[in-house]
Amino acid sequence: MQSFQPAKNILMGPGPSNVAERVLNASARPTIGHLDPTFIGLMDEIKVLMRYAFRSENRLTFPVSAPGSAGMEMCIVNLVEPGDKVIVCINGVFGGRQKENVERAGGVAVVVEDDWGRAIDVEKVRAALKENPDAKVLSFVHAETSTGARSDAKEICALAKEFGVLTIADTVTSLGGIPLMVDEWGIDAVYSGSQKCLSCPPGLSPVTFNGRAIETIKKRKTKVQSWFLDLSLVIDYWEGDGARSYHHTVPVNAMYAMHEALLILREEGLEQAWVRHQENHLLLRAGLEGLGFQFVVPEAERLPQLNSVYLPGSIDDEGGLRRRLLDRHQLEVGGGLGAFAEKIWRIGLMGHTATKDNVEYCLNAIASEID
């Protein structure tokens, strides 16, 4: 066995996306202590930058020391107590995972279901809220990574507020790629991932909680079932003026990377990043349609950063073709997940990967292999 030398692939799957040299270099700076005053200063900067990315003034905004799945679990196990009713919107793998988490937290899930590849139907959400006046929480996925569909987070949250229900949003794939206005839309608890449109290495989950969410957590009658994800404990490390109490040892070097990636986002400007994702999506769309691919998701509900497509009928070996793209072209594109396994491709244009050069490279590589 020898030191690992990964290829320099172009990552156009559903994440991770390509990580900028600046971010990789930042992550390789000397490790310092997680209670070192300069590290506490870094944490404070990360919170400020992350609020910018989330478009939120929420004080409690930080990266969970684990991947997006743990961020999802943090939101759910802190807001849901045994017996609580939760309306869960499912239109793909990750809504299903929310339901699984709700039930493991002892919650009662009421499912609003929609077709894979479509947005959540807001009228179904309204009906579920009407039928379940005792619901405490509504959870949904803003950008379904398994299908490439974008749901109307603004409308869903407005409805939930009308019915006095708390909202949990999965923004793993949306943060940094499409408009996400946590405060303006009034989302109460939000989790995301580091490795999508923020273009950090995988391993951290940005989260943000507003005052309503924190009040709900403070009023819990039972302890949060997870010690590692218990916000009432984690908060003493990430918040507080001056001294912080030790909870767990955070991934110090991963935080360097997150800080650098957020700096890059701020330098470009969040709105400009949204525009860049959209422009490159349009380029990719034109090229893919020219090659005979068809989009899974109707245009109005599409995520620019995650293009899910049916392959041209002439291709009967999707796995083999993906493997050839990887082996011969150092190009990773994603396959389908769950009900879409072996049926679709997911072509990501996330964060640092979303450039015109990459779009052209991808289209040329596919064209050369299917010719």
Next chain:
Amino acid sequence: MQSFQPAKNILMGPGPSNVAERVLNASARPTIGHLDPTFIGLMDEIKVLMRYAFRSENRLTFPVSAPGSAGMEMCIVNLVEPGDKVIVCINGVFGGRQKENVERAGGVAVVVEDDWGRAIDVEKVRAALKENPDAKVLSFVHAETSTGARSDAKEICALAKEFGVLTIADTVTSLGGIPLMVDEWGIDAVYSGSQKCLSCPPGLSPVTFNGRAIETIKKRKTKVQSWFLDLSLVIDYWEGDGARSYHHTVPVNAMYAMHEALLILREEGLEQAWVRHQENHLLLRAGLEGLGFQFVVPEAERLPQLNSVYLPGSIDDEGGLRRRLLDRHQLEVGGGLGAFAEKIWRIGLMGHTATKDNVEYCLNAIASEID
């Protein structure tokens, strides 16, 4: 805000330890997909190298995608079902944390308590096992990071086996620093941390489970309360021949670092690493005693990699002195935790940090500040 430029500190606290350039450089290599066949190959190598470090042939040996606290929680929530009785040995902060986790998993904790700074008394363990024939699990901390005490893992596990009780061991600070023989001692479930004697950046928790542990998990009547930490799901990603199913996105670059750190350990040799920790501990001990420091833990129960000491009576400003060591000498030493807060120092000699040069540097720095 600008790119973060951490100081190049000498990390002689309770972890993280200093990370070798080789490991930092490995972590900064290009990110690739978590389902990329070459990444699956890397995972397989990590498992082989980690078995070497644990002295185990356990097939299910891998790093959890989160810090040691999550590794602890993984062991407990998978092995403990609601109503299960667990004997928890507490002689410091981390035994207490095990109890907290057991109770949050719905288990009934029976506590065997010992003084902070002492090993767990094996006779007390025997008595607890006798008094609790219905106990299912016994959990203990091999190397108490809060006190620097080493407990007799071999004896404790032999007793547990005699009484037919499963064992969970916290080896966060012991792995790579002192003898730990998972198979020979028959420990059933073990968790550790990346940032101590393995000298990786913090963020991963090596774990290993033997056949008895896996059988117990397979016979569970209830679902594991944590989706993220559910071994029956995680196993499909880390095990299986050939294709692996997606569970969560693992911290790809952190895995590069873990692989490199384990390679370094194998190059030096595990036994040689144990000897190096012991030799440098003896050097440090002589110097500290010469400066008037007194060891908290009796000699036979001391961890060479974590030296907890009472300060000389002449020092009445332990926090100020630690801060001066950090600011003027770029030297981090740890303060006390829990009952030992502001009462002791914890001076780490872990992994890459455990060198003669660092011991001398540390002693000179302290001497120059207390003169």
